[in-house]
Amino acid sequence: MPHSENDVFIARLQSSQPTLMDNHQKGFDLQFSNPRFVFRTLKMWFFYKTPEHWQSDFGLKSIEPNDLVIGLAYAASGNEPASYTVASLATLSCKDDKLTVGKPLVPFLAWNRVEGKCGHDSSYKVGILDGFINEDQAYYLKQLQDKYPTCDKLNAAYPSGADKSGLSNSTDSVNTHSASEKNSYPQISFWEKIQLWFGQWL
Numbered sequence: 222m223p224h225s226e227n228d229v230f231i232a233r234l235q236s237s238q239p240t241l242m243d244n245h246q247k248g249f250d251l252q253f254s255n256p257r258f259v260f261r262t263l264k265m266w267f268f269y270k271t272p273e274h275w276q277s278d279f280g281l282k283s284i285e286p287n288d289l290v291i292g293l294a295y296a297a298s299g300n301e302p303a304s305y306t307v308a309s310l311a312t313l314s315c316k317d318d319k320l321t322v323g324k325p326l327v328p329f330l331a332w333n334r335v336e337g338k339c340g341h342d343s344s345y346k347v348g349i350l351d352g353f354i355n356e357d358q359a360y361y362l363k364q365l366q367d368k369y370p371t372c373d374k375l376n377a378a379y380p381s382g383a384d385k386s387g388l389s390n391s392t393d394s395v396n397t398h399s400a401s402e403k404n405s406y407p408q409i410s411f412w413e414k415i416q417l418w419f420g421q422w423l
Contacts, residue, residue, distance in 0.1 A: 232256035
């Protein structure tokens with residue numbers, strides 16, 4: 222089966238460390254700050270475990286710690302529902318209150334609407350939100366734009382450097398951010414945090 226919108230998450234990358242996966246293949250342990258599965262409804266909360274461990278079988282050469290990313294992840298084993306495998310990632314950026322999704326880092330199992338089948342061969346040509354059966358990337362990107370109508374809203378939901386404890390070899394780069402950069406990520410009130418939390422389920 223191809224991925225579904227329930228597999229889509231947004232987060233800031235904190236670190237990527239080489240490791241050996243369960244199949245003894247080379248992989249990477251990933252850490253994210255503020256990860257949210259943005260298209261899951263409140264009902265889905267009862268069907269999925271909160272991720273405690275993230276792994277990928279590909280490196281993140283073009284993504285730096287603290288970058289905002291959008292990706293596809295799923296619990297690969299029913300015996301470890303809190304251990305998630307990241308299938309692919311792309312950068313998520315905002316300029317002039319418009320969201321932009323970068324190209325996927327690696328191919329992933331995607332639905333090809335033209336041929337009416339799923340596979341890996343053409344998935345690199347589609348966007349990270351483009352391989353679902355029901356709708357295409359334009360549809361889901363509009364949903365994200367409605368959820369985060371301004372760059373300030375997006376950055377408030379996924380603040381830069383929010384979890385510095387998870388950073389790997391990136392502390393210096395985070396600490397050297399200028400005051401103007403820090404001010405571009407506004408502080409939000411307790412009630413706004415509550416609204417953001419409920420907003421990810423509605």
